[in-house]
Amino acid sequence: MALTQSRHPMTSHFDADPDTALLDLLTGPRVHADKRAGLARRDAALDPLLLAAIAASASHTTRNHYQHDLFPGARPLNEGLKRIGEDTNEHQDRKRLTYVSRQAPRRARLQNQVILESKKNGIPGSLEPLKAAENLPSPISRKHLSSAVNVQMSEIPPQSHPPPTILTEVKCMARTRIPTPHGPAFLHLYHNNRDQKEHLAIVIDPAQYSDEETPLAPAIRSRSLDAVWSEDETEMDRIIRGAYVGKLSTTSQRASHPPSSYQHFSTDAVPSPLVRIHSECFTGETVGSMRCDCGEQLDEAIRLISQPITLPHDPSVGLTTMPGRGAVVYLRQEGRGIGLLSKIRAYNLQDLGHDTVTANLLLGHNADERSYEVASAILRDLGLGSEVGEGVRLLTNNPDKVLALEKEGLRVVERVPMVPRSWKNRSAAPLTDGPIVTYGSSEGEKAVGVTMLGGEAAQGEDLDKYLRTKVLRMGHMLPLHLVGTNSLT
Numbered sequence: 001m002a003l004t005q006s007r008h009p010m011t012s013h014f015d016a017d018p019d020t021a022l023l024d025l026l027t028g029p030r031v032h033a034d035k036r037a038g039l040a041r042r043d044a045a046l047d048p049l050l051l052a053a054i055a056a057s058a059s060h061t062t063r064n065h066y067q068h069d070l071f072p073g074a075r076p077l078n079e080g081l082k083r084i085g086e087d088t089n090e091h092q093d094r095k096r097l098t099y100v101s102r103q104a105p106r107r108a109r110l111q112n113q114v115i116l117e118s119k120k121n122g123i124p125g126s127l128e129p130l131k132a133a134e135n136l137p138s139p140i141s142r143k144h145l146s147s148a149v150n151v152q153m154s155e156i157p158p159q160s161h162p163p164p165t166i167l168t169e170v171k172c173m174a175r176t177r178i179p180t181p182h183g184p185a186f187l188h189l190y191h192n193n194r195d196q197k198e199h200l201a202i203v204i205d206p207a208q209y210s211d212e213e214t215p216l217a218p219a220i221r222s223r224s225l226d227a228v229w230s231e232d233e234t235e236m237d238r239i240i241r242g243a244y245v246g247k248l249s250t251t252s253q254r255a256s257h258p259p260s261s262y263q264h265f266s267t268d269a270v271p272s273p274l275v276r277i278h279s280e281c282f283t284g285e286t287v288g289s290m291r292c293d294c295g296e297q298l299d300e301a302i303r304l305i306s307q308p309i310t311l312p313h314d315p316s317v318g319l320t321t322m323p324g325r326g327a328v329v330y331l332r333q334e335g336r337g338i339g340l341l342s343k344i345r346a347y348n349l350q351d352l353g354h355d356t357v358t359a360n361l362l363l364g365h366n367a368d369e370r371s372y373e374v375a376s377a378i379l380r381d382l383g384l385g386s387e388v389g390e391g392v393r394l395l396t397n398n399p400d401k402v403l404a405l406e407k408e409g410l411r412v413v414e415r416v417p418m419v420p421r422s423w424k425n426r427s428a429a430p431l432t433d434g435p436i437v438t439y440g441s442s443e444g445e446k447a448v449g450v451t452m453l454g455g456e457a458a459q460g461e462d463l464d465k466y467l468r469t470k471v472l473r474m475g476h477m478l479p480l481h482l483v484g485t486n487s488l489t
């Protein structure tokens with residue numbers, strides 16, 4: 001508070017330090033032997049009268065605008081503000097008190113923050129973050145809305161992602177080892193120049209630990225993580241951000257170095273790594289919701305990738321199996337890209353009888369608003385599916401994902417389907433277009449970590465309905481006759 005002496009009677013106490021004196025006056029015991037001059041002690045940490053005075057003199061504030069000028073007395077005097085205690089025409093002064101924010105709007109601040117971050121992280125040509133309007137659901141006409149209940153997948157307009165105007169770039173900011181119920185994994189955190197989200201890759205790869213010069217298959221390593229970020233970077237800086245080789249411990253600390261070139265790797269000897277592109281699902285993965293199979297899918301993907309790989313017979317190699325290798329790219333595309341808020345609303349529409357596709361449409365969203373440019377860039381960064389890297393076997397029932405990766409120039413050598421755990425015993429001979437991998441398929445497999453919460457298979461009517469809609473309306477490649485009969489609507 002910048003108070004100055006005024007003609008108010010109490011200001012005689014302000015001669016030495018007016019701010020402290022005022023504070024004493026308001027909050028301390030009586031400041032004077034003369035009881036008439038002192039005020040009664042107020043014990044509240046924040047004086048309610050003082051707050052009320054501030055609130056009365058300020059225009060409305062929001063909790064997001066904490067840097068606004070709250071206290072007119074704090075303004076420089078040359079702004080023409082009256083001093084506290086000065087004779088004032090209160091009515092006039094109120095009018096003259098302008099209330100100016102020193103903050104830029106939140107959107108502008110975020111934008112600046114992203115640009116600064118990107119510069120700092122060395123991502124060139126940073127894209128501006130999404131404009132608020134682009135994040136809003138696209139409006140649909142009332143006519144469309146009223147008929148949406150009966151709309152078929154073929155009638156739904158194609159996804160309207162704006163074509164990328166610049167090359168999508170990603171940078172792995174950090175990597176660390178995560179022990180999982182299925183074995184060790186390496187979590188990679190990525191920044192990118194398309195959105196402000198931190199997407200992830202969970203890499204499972206025994207060569208991460210290996211010191212061998214010529215491992216059976218190349219280590220799945222992030223090019224951007226292994227790159228030298230600056231001349232000032234120390235070995236320890238690199239190690240702390242995860243750019244190390246072997247197993248990090250108190251006795252083993254070896255920073256990685258970028259290779260001079262990447263060799264093309266032949267996949268004749270070793271099958272291509274198994275890869276999953278997984279979309280975030282807070283309800284399924286964290287709350288253990290059984291409205292969808294996302295929790296068990298994530299768990300199952302990590303389990304399947306960690307399974308030993310059977311090698312083609314090759315006398316020169318002499319091995320019949322090798323430890324599993326591959327990656328889960330974890331995209332922050334909650335609710336098929338519509339976000340958690342809209343997904344929660346969609347669930348209520350689903351409880352009112354609409355299926356997952358119609359619920360999205362009723363809220364003004366597309367059935368699926370995801371895109372896979374960032375996923376493709378992450379795979380390329382890991383040397384998977386790219387020109388110089390290996391092709392990938394993609395774990396999915398969603399044909400859109402295969403197409404999206406291929407459109408990005410990645411090589412998908414095989415689609416590996418996944419069957420929900422709750423379906424696995426419903427038929428001995430399911431009809432599919434390829435080998436079927438069921439969740440937790442053989443006896444004795446670990447049940448730990450099965451759905452992250454609660455274990456075992458997710459099941460129930462909601463899930464059956466969701467899965468049925470995915471097959472019937474979204475073209476997912478699963479054998480429909482496995483769906484429970486009571487959910488057929």
Ligand SMILES: Nc1nc2c(ncn2[C@@H]2O[C@H](COP(=O)(O)OP(=O)(O)OP(=O)(O)O)[C@@H](O)[C@H]2O)c(=O)[nH]1
Nearest residue numbers: 279280281292333334335336343346356396397398
């Ligand atoms: N909008 C919406 N999103 C949902 C719903 N249930 C799950 N999701 C989201 O759907 C995403 C997972 O997509 P799915 O359609 O289940 O599966 P997929 O990834 O397309 O296909 P697979 O690769 O075969 O698993 C996650 O982001 C979930 O949050 C729902 O009822 N409504």
